[in-house]
Amino acid sequence: MKQPANSPQPHLAAPKISGSRPDVPVYNSQNLFAAGSVIYIDHQGERYRLQLTRQGKLILTK
Template sequence: MKNPSNPPIARAPTAGTSPELPQGRPRLNSQLLFGAQNEIVIEHQGDEYRLRITSNGKLILTK
């Protein structure tokens, strides 16, 4: 399902090519993932990773 607020952006063509649309990358809004929290745990291949929002609004992923 495509998010209407984030339509695909055409890329500038290079010599001899036509513009392309981004291919198959899902886009998730961080507010949807985090909700009211500033840290979530992601399980990947049996390991836990923590994704957190810093006080400056940046994302940090740690194992």
């Protein structure tokens, strides 16, 4: 079944590190942060904030 175009899809990239597992998806941060510098992740009933800093680092807070 075809999904709607606006449905979130993982943006996969080929693993670049030798020895990485090919069965684990890799998400491109540029795609994750396309709409801004903050995204939220719901995990086991808790909401986490993932922020991209001006220096290009990631900060994960609960």
